[in-house]
Amino acid sequence: MAKAQKVALSAEEKAVIKRKRKAQIFKDRWVYLLLLPGFLYFIIFKIVPMWGILIAFKDYFPTTQFWGAGLTKNWIGFDNFIQFFTDSSFLQLLRNTLIISLMNIIFFFPLPIILALLLNEMKVQWYKKAVQTLVYVPHFVSMVVIASITFMLVKEPSSSAQSGGALYEIVKTLTGKEMHALGGGWAIYWVLLIQNIWKETGWGTIIFLAALAGVDVEQYEAAIVDGANRWQQLIYITIPAIMGTVVTMFVLRMGSVLDTGFEQIILMQNTLNRTNSETFDTYVYQYGRVEGNYGYTTAVSLFKSIVSLICIQTANRLAKAVGQAGLF
Amino acid sequence: MISIKRRSIGDIIGDIIIYLVVTLLAVIMVIPFIYVIAASFAKEAEIQTRPIFFIPENPTLDAYKQVFSPSGMGPTVLRSLLISICVTLVGTLINLFFTLTMAYGLSRPNLIGKKPLLNMVLFTMVFGGGMIPLFLVVKALGMYDTYAALILPGCISAYNMLIIRNFFIELPNELEEAAAIDGCTEIGIFLKIALPLSMPIIATFGLFYAVGHWNDYFGALMYLNDSKKYPFQLVLRNLVMQTQDNSTSLDELPPEDTLKMAVIVIGTVPILCVYPFLQKYFAAGVMVGAVKG
Amino acid sequence: MTQTWKKIATASLAAVMITGALAGCGGSETASIDPENPVITIQTKSFNADSAADDSQVVQALNEYLGATLKFTWVPSTSYDEKVTTAMAAGEYPTVMLIGTRSASVIQASKDGAFWDLTEYLKDSDKYPNLAQTSELVNHNISIDGHVYGIYRTRELGRAGVTIRKDWLDNLGLDIPTTIEEFSNVLRAFTEDDPDGNGVDDTYGMIVTDYLDGPLNNLAIWMGAPNGWGLDENGELKPAFMFDEWKETLNLMKSWYDAGYINSDMATYSSDKWNEQFLTGQAGVIIDVADRARRVAANIAELNPSAVVDVFGYVTKDADTEPRTLPTTGYDGYFVIPKASVTTEEDLDLVLTILDKANDATAENYMNYGIEGIHYTLDEEGYAVKTEDEALLKEVNDLNQFAMGIVDSDDKLSTKYTVEVAEKIEQVYEENRNWAVSNPVEPYISDTYSTKGPQLDAIMAEANTKYIVGQITEEEWDAQVERWLSQGGQGVIDDYNEAYAADDSVN
Structure with a gap:
């Protein structure tokens, strides 16, 4: 649009626009000052290291020189990508990553919102505060501890004389079936999901509680006068008030659709479930951080980035399409 | 909020459900951490042999010491x-x-x-x-x-x-x-x-x-x-x-x-x-x- | 707006160039080492929260003995490899650096000439009498394309061993097994014949964990399979699982599993809890390292004073077959000398002289025990008795992570263990060494393996486990071997055979 207009503009009009721009910039001079520290941060610590992306196109190991004499050497074009995409395990990794991630988005994402709304309905303040503090404790329990507690709960009996872990026995009593939580199949996905729900639901409420703190109390008072019941207050006041935050969080979550983390999965992995639990992140951890195949793992990361970009843009468009502000 | 005086039965039932659910969640979420605390006061042999416990048999401050x-x-x-x-x-x-x-x-x-x-x-x-x-x-x-x-x-x-x-x-x-x-x-x-x-x-x-x-x-x-x-x-x-x-x-x-x-x-x-x-x-x-x- | 974009782009680009230039020349400027008072920085693993400080009495004593000033960089053992990889990328090198795992990046760095090639230096017994005593076998194991880039930290070769409940054997009137058949019988008796005599069927034979490879590899060696890789009838290197003995081993374990001699949850039983069911008297055999017996013995005494823990190294396939044992690689990491920090041959000579001296018994006693009279005393048998003063013990913490232990010397101190089984463990080590079957491909580098290794290993680990627990049939197991071959295994076989053909030391 801007370009089309430019043609039609006379010199005088151009000057006016330029003057207006200058005036606007001058008016905002203090805003630019506020932006400066953040701007510098992004340039120095985010933009400058971007050259690292080029490593994806090189045969690169930690001691390989990138600058200076090394600048012209070891370029291998898309070999790293070709190796990755044609790797027999690529589809497996993609499948596992998507399953774990989508299960989290579908089942885990709404939970902190629901819990925050429940907490918001509690009127006994001291009790509410106590509960809030308790539910966010798991966030701080190290994954190692969670893993060992999980092992204990779902343990299968070692011999016919023994009984299994508490959860194993409960499932057996209720359904008569033996639960192989850490064996093959889909079980591992549920284990990972439940661990995640347990660890992060309480913590996830914080952002929504902050949003709820911003809801104007007068609106509720007015609604009560109008005879709105609790449910109606929730539907017509509370939820619309935090919808912006929910959408923002959702759009951001979509940006990390291929992120599964590696620590939790590595702790729960064994030979029976590995084919189902190996994801991009565990793969990159092993090949990059431990082995140092940086060229290859940078290519994997770049692939993940591009997918993220597409997802986050799509989610943002969708948000705008349904009338939300979106993220940017 | 003081203005809410009349509470319907539905409200009260709703409250009971909410309080029960939230309390249950809080308990589930905090239990493993209580185990961690209990284990930190237990003797090594107890951790090795008892699957899960909330009060150690012979509490000791050894680990903290x-x-x-x-x-x-x-x-x-x-x-x-x-x-x-x-x-x-x-x-x-x-x-x-x-x-x-x-x-x-x-x-x-x-x-x-x-x-x-x-x-x-x-x-x-x-x-x-x-x-x-x-x-x-x-x-x-x-x-x-x-x-x-x-x-x-x-x-x-x-x-x-x-x-x-x-x-x-x-x-x-x-x-x-x-x-x-x-x-x-x-x-x-x-x-x-x-x-x-x-x-x-x-x-x-x-x-x-x-x-x-x-x-x-x-x-x-x-x-x-x-x-x-x-x-x-x-x-x-x-x-x-x-x-x-x-x-x-x-x-x-x-x-x-x-x-x-x-x-x-x-x-x-x-x-x-x-x-x-x-x-x-x-x-x-x-x-x-x-x-x- | 386009202008702002351009400005941002220009600024970023400029910044990229500047930092790039800075980074490009970073790390290369290192002053040479002062021969009068050489300062040696050492990066190694730490296992304690408080490792010995550079100004501790022990380091001072060590400094004086070595004629150098040692400065330690302690890196937590649990993240050691990650630190090495990143440090190499940033050109951040100490004088002497421990390599924990021979990762792809370490191999590449060695090939790129980042570390001094020590092959010839380690043969110079006039200049470095101690370093010249490094074992040829272990040096071969740590070599890359025939070059030795470091000085290894010696570890016991014959470490494998079976921990067993001796009092259960006695109850049942059985002896320590010597053949596979007897071993099978012990597992059966531990499961079926009520070894603890409580009248309840509440015991089983052997605990196997999700770390199946340990017990399986030991068993396979006893059954006659090669260690990792072996030469087939055509003189070609093949992985152990392609030999018939491997399948026999799998079938043996499967029969034990089916009969309930092994815990039925072995595939998901966490190896962190390996000791648990042994300690609680539910099972009586663990195949792992012999020194596990010492830990188990120390812990079980508290729970069940009547329990007796014993250890043995191996059983043989038949009464008349020669023993075979699975050795370790004989080392736990090795120290490299980066060229970035030690620039000249003179400096290298100086550093090697110091490292040579660090292998003297006196220096190693400092590292392992501290100073006599302060950190330890000698009992009448000549064993070192460590002080109980924590503040003093702290001065020695983790210094043993610098000890290489290359020279065997009577002047080296040792401690006496309180548990009875400790002496037996030493015997097991010694006996095991005589029958060790070495892994022929240990020193070779396979490019295929370094990119696909973890995946390939996972295929066979999964197949082995699933076969034993009965999730797949023998035909399906064979199909997994084919899959291993097609997904890169064949490439690994080719790589190793090529390296083997080019290796003068074996032909």
Whole structure:
């Protein structure tokens, strides 16, 4: 649009626009000052290291020189990508990553919102505060501890004389079936999901509680006068008030659709479930951080980035399409 | 809220259900941590043989005595705790300064250059140069083996910044316009209007950043050389993650489980204490009250 | 707006160039080492929260003995490899650096000439009498393309061993098994014949964990399979699982599993809890390292004073077959000398002289025990008795992570263990060494393996486990071997055979 207009503009009009721009910039001079520290941060610590992306196109190991004499050497074009995409395990990794991630988005994402709304309905303040503090404790329990507690709960009996872990026995009593939580199949996905729900639901409420703190109390008072019941207050006041935050969080979550983390999965992995639990992140951890195949793992990361970009843009468009502000 | 006097039966049933569900959740979420605490007071043999328990049979302070023993690892533990507290405090303040200023700046309407800046932020959120280039930048700036390396390279989380920006955008415009008429500069409006109105958000993200600093071990592992500078999480991790599998030498026994549990408790309690202090900012109506006052 | 974009782009680009230039020349400027007072920085693993400080009495004593000033960089053992990889990328090198795992990046760095090639230096017995005693076998194991880039930290070769409940054997009137058949019988008796005599069927034979490879590899060696890789009838190197003996071993374990001699949850039983059911008297055999017996013995005494823990190294396939044991690689990491920090041959000579001296018994006693009279005393038998003063013990913490232990010397101190089984463990080590079957491909580098190794290993680990627990049939197991071959295994076989053909030391 801007370009089309430019043609039609006379010199005088151009000057006016330029003057207006200058005036606007001058008016905002203090805003630019506020932006400066953040701007510098992004340039120095985010933009400058971007050259690292080029490593994806090189045969690169930690001691390989990138600058200076090394600048012209070891370029291998898309070999790293070709190796990755044609790797027999690529589809497996993609499948596992998507399953774990989508299960989290579908089942885990709404939970902190629901819990925050429940907490918001509690009127006994001291009790509410106590509960809030308790539910966010798991966030701080190290994954190692969670893993060992999980092992204990779902343990299968070692011999016919023994009984299994508490959860194993409960499932057996209720359904008569033996639960192989850490064996093959889909079980591992549920284990990972439940661990995640347990660890992060309480913590996830914080952002929504902050949003709820911003809801104007007068609106509720007015609604009560109008005879709105609790449910109606929730539907017509509370939820619309935090919808912006929910959408923002959702759009951001979509940006990390291929992120599964590696620590939790590595702790729960064994030979029976590995084919189902190996994801991009565990793969990159092993090949990059431990082995140092940086060229290859940078290519994997770049692939993940591009997918993220597409997802986050799509989610943002969708948000705008349904009338939300979106993220940017 | 005092005006709610008549309570229907539906309301009461609703309340009962809500309280029951939330209480149950709270119990489920806290039980494993109670086990960790119990185990930290138990004898090693009990942990090895009892699957799960909440009260140790023979409670003992041995593990804590060992962790805080003044002639043993005590000084190291205390020093690293102190380092963690300082890094967390300073780091969080720096995080908030950088994040809030930028988020506010980007929330201003009609700002020329806003779009490209936002695009840049978004770009860095999705793409990154990886560990090595960042390491080289940190080294070139002379921050290697200093605490600056733990704080500055992550002083804005684009994710947090964008959420805060959205909150700033949703602030009522009228107040700012009024302040502008009173002769406030944008910085004045930021300090006097926007910040006080955003306390819940500042508290929330302050907490997020603080927890991030508190739990970070990787930055310290990468950028610090001198083990005397190590923060608590790195010390904790080395104790907790040790198993017989990764101790390859004959005489190195992994630390006992009860000791591991004790350091986990020590590493968790300080940061848990922060939250109750922030809770007053989450009470409903804080923002509206601030507007009126 | 486009202008702002351009400005941002220009500024960024400029910044990129500047830092790039800075980074490009970073790390290369290192002053040479002062021969009068050489300062040696050492990066190694730490296992304790408080490793010995550079100004501790012990380090001072060590400094004086070595004629150098040692400065230690202690890196937590649990993240050691990650630190090495990143440090190499940033050109951040100490004078002497421990290599924990021979990762792809370490191999590449060695090939790129980042570390001094020590092959010839380690043969110079006039200049470095101690270093010249490094074992040829272990040096072969750590070599890359025939070059030795470091000085290894010696570890017991014959470490494998079986921990067993001796009192159960006695109750049942059985002896320590010597053949596979007897071993099978012990497992059966431990499961079926009520070894603890409580009248309840509440015991089973052997605990196997999700770390199946340990017990399986030991068993396979006893059954006659090669260690890792072996030469087939055509003189070609093949992985152990392609030999018939491997399948026999799998079938043996499967029969034990089916009969309930092994815990039925072995595939998901965490190896962190390996000791648990042994300690609680539910099972009586663990195949792992012999020194596990010492830990188990120390812990079980508290729970069940009547329990007796014993250890043995191996059983043979038949009464008349020669024993075979699975050795370790004989080392736990090795120290490299980066060229970035030690620039000249003179400096290298100086560093090697110091490292040579660090292998003297005196120096190693400092590292392992501290100073006599302060950190330990000698009992009448000549064993070192460590002080109980924590503040003093702290001065020695983790210094043993610098000890290489290359020279066997009577002047080296040792401690006496309180548990009875400790002496037996030493005997097991010694006996095992005589029958060790070495892994022929240990020193070879396979490019295919370094990119696909973890995936390939996972295929066979999964197949082995599933076969034993009965999730797949023998035909399906064979199909997994084919899959291993097609997904890169054939490439690994080719790589190793090529390296083997080019290796002068074996032909």
